[in-house]
Amino acid sequence: xxxxxxxxxxxxxxxxxxxxxLRPASKAPTLxxxxxxxxxxxxxxxxxxxxxxxxxKPVFLAVRGRVFDVTSGRNFYGPEGPYANFAGRDxxxxxxxxxxxxxxxxxxxxxxxDRLEDLSGDEIESLNGWEERFNAKYLVVGKLVPVGHADxxxxxx
Amino acid sequence: xxxFLERLDAQLASFLSDWNLNSxxxxxxxxxxxxxxxxxxxxxxxxPLLLARQSALDPIRNKFQSAIxxxxxxxxxxxxxxxxxxxxxxxxxxxxxxxxxxxxIWREVLMAGTMQPGWARDGxxxxxxxxxxxxxxxxxxxEVVEHDVQQMSKQIQxxxxxxxAKGCKKVAIYLPNNLxxxxxxxxxxxxGISPILLPYNLPHPAxxxxxxxxxxxxxxxxxxxxxxxxxxxxxSKIRSLVWVVEKTSRHMDWHGVPHFAKxxxxxxxxxxxVQENLSKTDDDLPTNASGDAxxxxxxxxxxxxxxxxxxxxHGNMVAAIAALISALPSAQRxxxxxxxxxxxxxxxxxxxxxxxxxxxxxxxxxxxxxxQPGVEMATATRGIRPTAVIASAETLHTLxxxxxxxxxxxxxxxxxxxxxxxxxxxxxxKQSSLLFRMLSPSxxxxxxxxxxxxxxxxxxxxxxxxxxxxxxxxxxxxxxxTRARICYALTAPRVAGAVAQTHxxxxxxxxxxxxxxxxxxxxxxxxxxxxxxxxxxxxxGGAQPEGEIVVSGxxxxxxxxxxxxxxxxxGVKGKFGEDGTLxxxxxxxxxx
Numbered sequence: 001x002x003x004x005x006x007x008x009x010x011x012x013x014x015x016x017x018x019x020x021x022l023r024p025a026s027k028a029p030t031l032x033x034x035x036x037x038x039x040x041x042x043x044x045x046x047x048x049x050x051x052x053x054x055x056x057k058p059v060f061l062a063v064r065g066r067v068f069d070v071t072s073g074r075n076f077y078g079p080e081g082p083y084a085n086f087a088g089r090d091x092x093x094x095x096x097x098x099x100x101x102x103x104x105x106x107x108x109x110x111x112x113x114d115r116l117e118d119l120s121g122d123e124i125e126s127l128n129g130w131e132e133r134f135n136a137k138y139l140v141v142g143k144l145v146p147v148g149h150a151d152x153x154x155x156x157x
Numbered sequence: 158x159x160x161f162l163e164r165l166d167a168q169l170a171s172f173l174s175d176w177n178l179n180s181x182x183x184x185x186x187x188x189x190x191x192x193x194x195x196x197x198x199x200x201x202x203x204x205p206l207l208l209a210r211q212s213a214l215d216p217i218r219n220k221f222q223s224a225i226x227x228x229x230x231x232x233x234x235x236x237x238x239x240x241x242x243x244x245x246x247x248x249x250x251x252x253x254x255x256x257x258x259x260x261x262i263w264r265e266v267l268m269a270g271t272m273q274p275g276w277a278r279d280g281x282x283x284x285x286x287x288x289x290x291x292x293x294x295x296x297x298x299x300e301v302v303e304h305d306v307q308q309m310s311k312q313i314q315x316x317x318x319x320x321x322a323k324g325c326k327k328v329a330i331y332l333p334n335n336l337x338x339x340x341x342x343x344x345x346x347x348x349g350i351s352p353i354l355l356p357y358n359l360p361h362p363a364x365x366x367x368x369x370x371x372x373x374x375x376x377x378x379x380x381x382x383x384x385x386x387x388x389x390x391x392x393s394k395i396r397s398l399v400w401v402v403e404k405t406s407r408h409m410d411w412h413g414v415p416h417f418a419k420x421x422x423x424x425x426x427x428x429x430x431v432q433e434n435l436s437k438t439d440d441d442l443p444t445n446a447s448g449d450a451x452x453x454x455x456x457x458x459x460x461x462x463x464x465x466x467x468x469x470x471h472g473n474m475v476a477a478i479a480a481l482i483s484a485l486p487s488a489q490r491x492x493x494x495x496x497x498x499x500x501x502x503x504x505x506x507x508x509x510x511x512x513x514x515x516x517x518x519x520x521x522x523x524x525x526x527x528x529q530p531g532v533e534m535a536t537a538t539r540g541i542r543p544t545a546v547i548a549s550a551e552t553l554h555t556l557x558x559x560x561x562x563x564x565x566x567x568x569x570x571x572x573x574x575x576x577x578x579x580x581x582x583x584x585x586x587k588q589s590s591l592l593f594r595m596l597s598p599s600x601x602x603x604x605x606x607x608x609x610x611x612x613x614x615x616x617x618x619x620x621x622x623x624x625x626x627x628x629x630x631x632x633x634x635x636x637x638x639t640r641a642r643i644c645y646a647l648t649a650p651r652v653a654g655a656v657a658q659t660h661x662x663x664x665x666x667x668x669x670x671x672x673x674x675x676x677x678x679x680x681x682x683x684x685x686x687x688x689x690x691x692x693x694x695x696x697x698g699g700a701q702p703e704g705e706i707v708v709s710g711x712x713x714x715x716x717x718x719x720x721x722x723x724x725x726x727x728g729v730k731g732k733f734g735e736d737g738t739l740x741x742x743x744x745x746x747x748x749x
Contacts (some may be wrong), residue, residue, distance in 0.1 A: 004175035010180055025578070037215060039694075125262065
């Protein structure tokens with residue numbers, strides 16, 4: 001009666017459970033890979049201009065030579081946003097004076113960068129404040145140099 | 158006419174009619190197998206997904222460089238850990254503390270047993286009792302001598318003033334691990350002298366060459382380890398020689414000076430200098446304002462291929478010490494009640510940083526003079542029951558090699574298997590568990606008949622030296638042999654403390670990775686690491702970058718904190734795995 005069918009079934013069940021309990025563990029869990037890190041790029045004004053949110057491109061803007069990735073603020077800086085003028089351009093003067101007009105942007109993209117020499121103390125202060133906010137909120141993805149600068153990279157495409 | 162169901166019912170009844178005692182026993186066993194893990198669940202020590210990505214990455218990288226990898230305690234955007242963050246009395250609560258230096262470590266030791274306001278360092282100014290950590294020396298097999306903190310403070314003062322009075326600016330220390338070693342380092346810190354940490358037991362010509370190469374003008378030496386005539390002749394720059402004499406040799410006269418050196422060299426004996434000046438000293442050690450500013454500590458990286466003399470500043474040391482303390486989660490940190498045994502020589506910066514960290518956190522310290530790289534674990538732990546050991550990789554490698562082929566009984570083998578399964582599931586069994594008690598007390602670590610208290614082993618790999626590699630499989634087997642957690646760190650000549658250290662709860666074994674590289678976990682919070690490859694951007698831009706290791710941060714010798722410049726290239730190739738841990742490829746030319 002030890003080897004009755006019932007006992008055999010129960011014994012088989014017991015062996016199966018023992019095996020599942022004692023076999024080596026499966027592989028450890030892994031996380032999906034994070035997005036690849038962006039490469040820090042040196043932009044000239046013509047190279048920066050395409051990055052204004054159109055054609056699914058990210059939105060960049062430059063403040064005092066540093067290029068910020070403001071794609072998360074697309075509602076403001078992207079196309080049809082209130083500050084869309086700043087996208088893909090040097091926004092330093094506009095932020096200092098608190099104006100989004102076209103006159104705040106440097107017209108000649110191949111000329112030297114805006115040196116901001118004629119700004120008053122208050123305007124410089126407000127520009128500093130804006131730069132701090134941008135630094136805290138957005139990622140610095142590059143720097144802006146004028147065309148012909150030693151660090152400028154050659155155009156792709 | 159019987160229906161299908163009626164026939165099935167009859168079959169089932171006849172099947173179950175065979176029920177007897179054996180069936181009951183089997184059912185009980187099956188039920189317990191199913192219910193036991195539900196009723197007594199065992200949780201992993203840490204969440205496995207926390208080990209799946211351990212380091213914090215910068216979302217931006219430079220071309221031909223990988224993203225900067227940092228510890229999650231100091232993610233990109235925050236500053237790296239640069240010191241102890243000490244808030245002096247009267248400072249604003251929210252102001253950043255100062256970094257401190259080695260003098261603050263001794264002041265922290267002096268505070269033990271007193272009530273200090275603000276000691277909790279949580280911003281409140283309520284008084285808390287500072288715990289006491291004993292500083293002990295292990296002599297031989299049975300004797301453990303405890304030292305009085307006030308006495309030690311007086312010795313620091315006397316020796317520091319003596320060396321300063323002799324005009325020594327750089328004092329070489331040629332001692333085995335003993336109390337005087339640490340006291341000399343503190344004496345040099347308080348009196349603006351640079352200590353030079355020399356490896357012990359060198360052949361005499363090598364020792365003289367090293368003393369001359371570092372331009373030492375003072376020497377604190379173990380009596381009998383170097384001949385007086387040799388030192389006086391070869392090392393002509395030495396102005397003051399202090400012998401540290403063991404109790405057993407004090408009947409001999411160590412005061413002689415060879416006549417050819419009488420005008421340039423004075424010879425003193427440590428215990429005599431202390432005895433003479435004991436009554437003359439003031440009460441307190443010099444404060445930061447009144448004393449000399451601390452100067453660099455000069456370390457020697459004794460690599461056979463690339464020996465280097467590296468000056469390390471106090472800023473580097475405290476950044477490394479603070480990072481080593483916070484690298485362990487608070488449940489595993491070394492602290493009051495722990496007995497820490499440095500089982501490797503103090504001249505190695507990692508061992509020194511961990512020892513000073515133990516002092517700073519008020520753990521009991523047990524100093525033994527047999528400690529040197531490669532000492533056997535049983536010899537080093539003789540006479541003391543440590544809870545944490547700072548061992549060299551050679552010690553652990555020997556331990557593993559010897560223990561591997563030991564014949565175990567069946568019960569022990571079963572217990573070992575259960576232990577390794579527990580580790581694979583991410584849990585190290587507690588000392589009170591059944592599994593623990595089934596494993597026989599090992600005579601690898603001297604402990605008599607009481608159960609082991611060892612809970613943590615800190616070990617390091619020294620770059621450019623022939624230290625044996627500890628693969629993750631070796632570490633896992635060592636965890637079973639010693640029943641302790643092991644942290645494996647990568648140390649490099651120009652980085653104080655360690656570059657990277659494995660997670661204390663990471664028990665995983667990676668067979669494929671083991672065959673090509675040794676793994677060191679994530680960067681400490683005092684450094685940041687990136688990989689460079691000047692030729693191939695794709696190699697460093699991928700999810701698992703490969704390239705030459707570059708280290709930067711407050712713990713790097715020569716780092717400028719205001720400009721952030723001063724990164725050092727380690728000169729080896731490394732790789733970051735998908736879990737963010739650093740691996741170094743094996744150097745194929747070195748055997749064993």
